[in-house]
Amino acid sequence: xxxxxxxxxxxxxxxxxxxxxxxxxxxxxxxxxxxxxxxxxxxxxxxxxxxxxxxxxxxxxxxxxxxxxxxxxxxxxxxxxxxxxxxxxxxxxxxxxxxxxxxxxxxxxxxxxxxxxxxxxxxxxxxxxxxxxxxxxxxxxxxxxxxxxxxxxxxxxxxxxxxxxxxxxxxxxxxxxxxxxxxxxxxxxxxxxxxxxxxxxxxxxxxxxxxxxxxxxxxxxxxxxxxxxxxxxxxxxxxxxxxxxxxxxxxxxxxxxxxxxxxxxxxxxxxxxxxxxxxxxxxxxxxxxxxxxxxxxxxxxxxxxxxxxxxxxxxxxxxxxxxxxxxxxxxxxxxxxxxxxx
Numbered sequence: 001x002x003x004x005x006x007x008x009x010x011x012x013x014x015x016x017x018x019x020x021x022x023x024x025x026x027x028x029x030x031x032x033x034x035x036x037x038x039x040x041x042x043x044x045x046x047x048x049x050x051x052x053x054x055x056x057x058x059x060x061x062x063x064x065x066x067x068x069x070x071x072x073x074x075x076x077x078x079x080x081x082x083x084x085x086x087x088x089x090x091x092x093x094x095x096x097x098x099x100x101x102x103x104x105x106x107x108x109x110x111x112x113x114x115x116x117x118x119x120x121x122x123x124x125x126x127x128x129x130x131x132x133x134x135x136x137x138x139x140x141x142x143x144x145x146x147x148x149x150x151x152x153x154x155x156x157x158x159x160x161x162x163x164x165x166x167x168x169x170x171x172x173x174x175x176x177x178x179x180x181x182x183x184x185x186x187x188x189x190x191x192x193x194x195x196x197x198x199x200x201x202x203x204x205x206x207x208x209x210x211x212x213x214x215x216x217x218x219x220x221x222x223x224x225x226x227x228x229x230x231x232x233x234x235x236x237x238x239x240x241x242x243x244x245x246x247x248x249x250x251x252x253x254x255x256x257x258x259x260x261x262x263x264x265x266x267x268x269x270x271x272x273x274x275x276x277x278x279x280x281x282x283x284x285x286x287x288x289x290x291x292x293x294x295x296x297x298x299x300x301x302x303x304x305x306x307x308x309x310x311x312x313x314x315x316x317x318x319x320x321x322x323x324x325x326x327x328x329x330x331x332x333x334x335x336x337x338x339x340x341x342x
Contacts, residue, residue, distance in 0.1 A: 001106060002030045003099050004082030004171070007090050010038040013047060015091040015216060020051050022093035022214075024058070028100040032106075033058045034076045038066030044090070071183035073164065083108075085174050086165045088213075090290065095212040102168040105205040112203040114168040114213040114219045115160065118213040130212045133159040136151035136208035144204055150197060154265030156310050162191040173197055180240050187230055188237045196244035226280035231267050231293055241266075265306045271299060272310075274316050279318075279334050287330045292330065294325035 005023050009016065023033050035058060037045040046061060052058040061079055066072050073087065084106060088094055102114045120128040134151055139251035151159035177200055198204070227233075241263055249256035271293060278289045293299060303322050310316045317333045 001034065001084060001103055001108070002082040003028065003168070004032050004034055004076075004080035004085045005099070006034045006073065006076035006080060006085055007034070007088050008036050008069045008076065009040060009044050009048060009090040010066070010072075011040045011042050011044055012090040013040075013042040013044045016044050016047050017053075019088060019090050019093050020048070020058075022096060023088065024051070024055055025096045025252060026099050027097045028103060031057060031099060032080070032335040034079050035060045036066070036076045036079075037062045037284065038068075038072045041066045056323060066237055067184040067299040068189065070181035070185050070187055070189040070193065073181075074178045074183065077178045078173075081162060083171055085169050085171055086167070086282075088116065089165060089215075091216045091218060092165070093216075098212040099168075101210065101212065103113075103208070105207065106168070107203065109203050110170050110172040111201050112170050113173065113197060113201050113206070115204065115206045116166050116168075116213065117207070117209065117211040118163075118166050118215050119211045120217050121214050121262065122217045123148070131162070131209060131211065132161065134206060136139060136206045139204040139206070141202050144198070144201060148198065149259065153263055154268065154269065154306075154308060156308070156312065156315060162188075162194050163215075164190045164193050165215075167194070169197060170238065175181060175198060176200060177244075180244055182236055182240070185233055185237065186227055187233045187273070192237050192240045195241055196248070199244055199248040214305060216228075226282065227277055228281075231274045231289070234274050237270065238267050264302050265308050267302055268306050268308045268322070271303065271322060272315060275318050275321060276314075286334070287327050290321060290330055291325045291327075294322050322325045 007019065017204055035048045037048060037060065048060045052060045059079065061075060063072060077085065086099065102116060107113065117131045118128065120130060134148065139148060148160065174197065177193060177196040180196045181189045182301050185192060191249045215320055242260060245256060245259045245263065249259060275290050275291055276285045281289065314337065317336065321329055321333055
């Protein structure tokens with residue numbers, strides 16, 4: 001089986017060599033490495049060109065006007081020739097035996113996924129191992145419905161990581177679902193790809209304690225900065241997932257409606273991220289933005305009808321704002337965050 005490793009690249013010259021070294025050093029030989037440069041302004045593309053000139057398994061494609069990671073992922077899948085695909089972000093890296101260990105669990109099905117685990121790598125050298133909070137082993141279509149769907153969304157601490165990375169996909173499965181994420185999504189684009197894949201999968205294998213993907217926690221990442229388009233982005237992600245549910249279960253209207261209801265607590269969590277993002281706004285408009293989100297009639301009904309349990313203190317405070325979005329509570333929570341940090 002040939003595995004296509006797809007790497008969206010954008011301004012990661014500081015980390016890209018470590019990423020590429022981990023890919024070219026894979027113990028499994030049947031790989032191709034697809035690098036999609038999304039118009040990097042630093043030396044990332046030059047470094048990729050250097051590696052491609054030395055290893056004929058590497059193919060580099062430049063997208064001068066890529067609209068975001070989802071756009072690069074879609075292009076990578078268009079160019080890929082493998083039977084399976086694996087995604088790696090350009091500032092992360094994987095163990096050298098990752099592909100070899102994952103491919104062992106494949107069957108050749110055109111609708112299967114192999115799920116592994118990951119390690120958070122912090123700048124101070126500390127690590128946290130994150131494991132899928134669901135029993136390892138093989139899941140057939142009935143098991144996927146009964147045991148994976150209910151734990152796929154609506155949980156503060158994900159039972160199944162919603163990153164597109166750390167997973168091996170049958171190529172037909174990935175290509176069938178690559179069109180769901182809008183190319184210019186800047187948040188939750190991974191989930192907008194992963195969830196349709198899970199809904200479409202006929203076999204899922206969850207590896208046991210297999211933390212092989214190294215996620216680099218970068219404190220200056222865009223993930224930690226205010227994004228004015230975040231709320232609109234979240235509204236669009238919700239519609240994407242609802243459309244995927246309708247598409248996959250169009251011939252089972254009763255179960256389709258059940259899944260649509262099952263998804264709503266996940267939307268509550270996404271709204272929590274929207275409010276956390278507004279807390280990063282450096283103008284006094286953040287209170288108006290938060291109240292506009294929380295007092296939207298549709299959002300208010302979803303929040304009221306779909307209670308979510310939060311364990312982390314800051315998330316509990318944000319959830320309190322979602323239910324009672326008064327200016328006083330907004331200011332108090334922001335002040336606490338400024339003093340203690342999220």
